[in-house]
Amino acid sequence: MIFASQPDIQLFRQCCLRKKNVSDSQTASPEAVDEERRDFIHIAAVTATVVGAGAVAYPLVSQMNPAGDTKAASSLEVDTSKIPLGGEIRVLIGGKPFFLRHRTSEEIAAAAGVPLDRLPDPQTDADRLVPLPDGALNPAMLITSGTCTHLGCVPVGPSQGNTGDYGGWYCPCHGSHYDTSGRIRKGPAPKNLAIPNYEYVTPGVVKISL
Amino acid sequence: MSGHESTYTPNSGFEKWLDSRLPIVRLAHDSFVDFPTPKNLNYWYTFGGILAVCLAIQIITGIVLAMHYTATVDEAFASVERIMRDVPFGWLLRYVHAVGASMFFLAVYVHMFRGLYYGSYKAPREVLWLLGCVIFLLMMATAFLGYMLPWGQMSLHGANVIIGLFGAIPLVGEGIQTWLMGGPSIGNQTLQRFFSLHYLLPFMIAGVVILHIWALHVPGNNNPTGVEVKDVEKDTVPFHPYYTVKDGFAIVLFLIIFAGFVFYAPNVLGHADNYIEANPLVTPAHIVPEWYLLPFYAILRAITFDIGPIQAKLLGVIFMFGSIAVLFALPWLDTSKVKSMRYRPVAKQFFLGFVAAALLLGWCGASNPDDPIIPLGEDKLQVSYTTEAGVDGVAVFEAYDDAAAFRSEKLAEGSTASIAIKKASAFRFIHLAQILTAYYFAYFLIILPYLGLRETPKDEPDAIHKAVLGSAHGAAAVPAE
Numbered sequence A: 001m002i003f004a005s006q007p008d009i010q011l012f013r014q015c016c017l018r019k020k021n022v023s024d025s026q027t028a029s030p031e032a033v034d035e036e037r038r039d040f041i042h043i044a045a046v047t048a049t050v051v052g053a054g055a056v057a058y059p060l061v062s063q064m065n066p067a068g069d070t071k072a073a074s075s076l077e078v079d080t081s082k083i084p085l086g087g088e089i090r091v092l093i094g095g096k097p098f099f100l101r102h103r104t105s106e107e108i109a110a111a112a113g114v115p116l117d118r119l120p121d122p123q124t125d126a127d128r129l130v131p132l133p134d135g136a137l138n139p140a141m142l143i144t145s146g147t148c149t150h151l152g153c154v155p156v157g158p159s160q161g162n163t164g165d166y167g168g169w170y171c172p173c174h175g176s177h178y179d180t181s182g183r184i185r186k187g188p189a190p191k192n193l194a195i196p197n198y199e200y201v202t203p204g205v206v207k208i209s210l
Numbered sequence B: 001m002s003g004h005e006s007t008y009t010p011n012s013g014f015e016k017w018l019d020s021r022l023p024i025v026r027l028a029h030d031s032f033v034d035f036p037t038p039k040n041l042n043y044w045y046t047f048g049g050i051l052a053v054c055l056a057i058q059i060i061t062g063i064v065l066a067m068h069y070t071a072t073v074d075e076a077f078a079s080v081e082r083i084m085r086d087v088p089f090g091w092l093l094r095y096v097h098a099v100g101a102s103m104f105f106l107a108v109y110v111h112m113f114r115g116l117y118y119g120s121y122k123a124p125r126e127v128l129w130l131l132g133c134v135i136f137l138l139m140m141a142t143a144f145l146g147y148m149l150p151w152g153q154m155s156l157h158g159a160n161v162i163i164g165l166f167g168a169i170p171l172v173g174e175g176i177q178t179w180l181m182g183g184p185s186i187g188n189q190t191l192q193r194f195f196s197l198h199y200l201l202p203f204m205i206a207g208v209v210i211l212h213i214w215a216l217h218v219p220g221n222n223n224p225t226g227v228e229v230k231d232v233e234k235d236t237v238p239f240h241p242y243y244t245v246k247d248g249f250a251i252v253l254f255l256i257i258f259a260g261f262v263f264y265a266p267n268v269l270g271h272a273d274n275y276i277e278a279n280p281l282v283t284p285a286h287i288v289p290e291w292y293l294l295p296f297y298a299i300l301r302a303i304t305f306d307i308g309p310i311q312a313k314l315l316g317v318i319f320m321f322g323s324i325a326v327l328f329a330l331p332w333l334d335t336s337k338v339k340s341m342r343y344r345p346v347a348k349q350f351f352l353g354f355v356a357a358a359l360l361l362g363w364c365g366a367s368n369p370d371d372p373i374i375p376l377g378e379d380k381l382q383v384s385y386t387t388e389a390g391v392d393g394v395a396v397f398e399a400y401d402d403a404a405a406f407r408s409e410k411l412a413e414g415s416t417a418s419i420a421i422k423k424a425s426a427f428r429f430i431h432l433a434q435i436l437t438a439y440y441f442a443y444f445l446i447i448l449p450y451l452g453l454r455e456t457p458k459d460e461p462d463a464i465h466k467a468v469l470g471s472a473h474g475a476a477a478v479p480a481e
């Protein structure tokens, strides 16, 4: 049956496709036949395509996330014993800056002596330190993130000769002043310089992780 | 125009053969030779052609630059310097590309203001306008990505600020940021993807430009009267030679200005800090985007207050993106039936105010927000001290000597004391930016919707040809602008 004439098709429909309403199928267009089964095929086909497109899109989008080696390079061990008194060093981990500052006793005293109610983001100096392996605090070594909490500039500090009004750091971008504990004291930044995840491997070596 | 019959007749046998297979010559003929164009288009209407030239220039110079450019953090800066010093004519190609970006934006802003003034966004040209807004967005993205490539200080820290904006989005912000940067910070992987996308987007722009011209050729051009073409015979002339020549002339003038920048002042539109190689440990004192993004940057920084639970930082981002989003909504915001502001005496004043606001916002974006524009008093010196007993105090001085003497006195008493400048109150850039931002949004969201209902427009001419010949009744006798 290569060229089916119209009556042939009707006959085929009547005998072979078990349509509920035969008289209906006689008048309806071929598309209307077996509507539910066609709907099912449409929905199934579209669903399969959408799921397939999603499966293809996922790796294409996900490839932009940090790669394995990028993630692996996310911690660093730093020798703090060489930092001069009153000075700081700056390290980059995964491209992010961190400050390690060897504070003088005056700076430690200034940081510890501020009443909490005078701080926009209240935190004691001790809260911002991590204990040595033996459990004691080492207030001489302050380790903070080097990213201004306002819009992410890198503040200047003792190595640039400007420590701001409170002796800690100064962010030249929009004028945020941080104190010797890295706490925000004045300016638009809302929060203290963050304290990174770090631990003392030995009293003179810290391991900082992102 | 859509109703227009094709007048193309293939001459040679080859043209006939091709025409029945791919009627591309016919398409070009009907679009750019015999396309019926209103008689009265002025020079503001030449910027479309100028923009097409700009896109071609960016793509051509960009592709050649890419032959010499290296997208790695260790080599990008040096490869651009090599283009400048060693590659034959590299200096020219790079300056044309860098200046070209600025000229592109100059042209697009004129083109958009033109549309705002003559009401070209109104029915039946809404889709045309929307496609234009999409092109504008893509252009901003392309320029932002391109500015990263020379890997100078502004490249890195500017991109840092912009990517940082996404961090303001609640919950997903940080994830998006990491995803965009491909790591904890902007690094090699970021530069590489920026280069890839910087190469891609201009071709997407080219695609949208084709849709834009298609959407233009369905209703046909708007014109300075805003009156639609009624009689093709009387109101229009063929695109060629009338507008090919007019556009051509404008393009030549534009290229002269372009060349003036390239050869005499290639760096005035840029920033000197970008000739210092990127260093993540040193932030430039003053981070500013390229001039063409300054008004939006000013809007971002103008929002320094919280509204309800929304913090200032996020609100600034919302306003900045909102200032572009509102352009998309414009066809449905302006309620006036009259297109051209020639016949809208009140709206015209507000429009001029809008142009001024946009320019002044640019000025605010370039300036330090806290700098005074109009000082109201003199800066003073303030000594703050805390006595040993824990009592705080401040004292204000005019002269440094007095302040220093007072500080020494306090220090001698065993108090802590420090001197700081106490800024006098002033009308600052931040205040100006806030006023202008308010006007920017009011123009679209209040003035245009309201004015369309209340304003009494002047009489429009009956037809374009009457306006041109000055024989129309009523306002058509107003001299052309």
Ligand code: HEM
Pocket: B055, B058, B059, B060, B061, B062, B063, B064, B065, B066, B069, B080, B094, B097, B098, B101, B104, B139, B142, B143, B144, B146, B147, B148, B149, B150, B198, B199, B201, B202, B203, B205, B270
């Ligand atoms: C919409 C069109 C385009 C715009 C607005 C644009 C914009 C820019 C901008 C602003 C820069 C930085 C210039 C500087 O300060 O040095 C740049 C650099 C660059 N662009 Fe484009 N560009 C466009 C198209 C292209 C295309 C199609 C390519 C092709 C690959 C390309 C390749 C490059 C390269 C290799 C650089 C780095 C070299 C340099 O800094 O001069 N651009 N682009």
Ligand code: FES
Pocket: A148, A149, A150, A151, A152, A153, A171, A172, A173, A174, A175, A176, A187, A188, A189
């Ligand atoms: S980024 Fe530091 S004050 Fe704005």
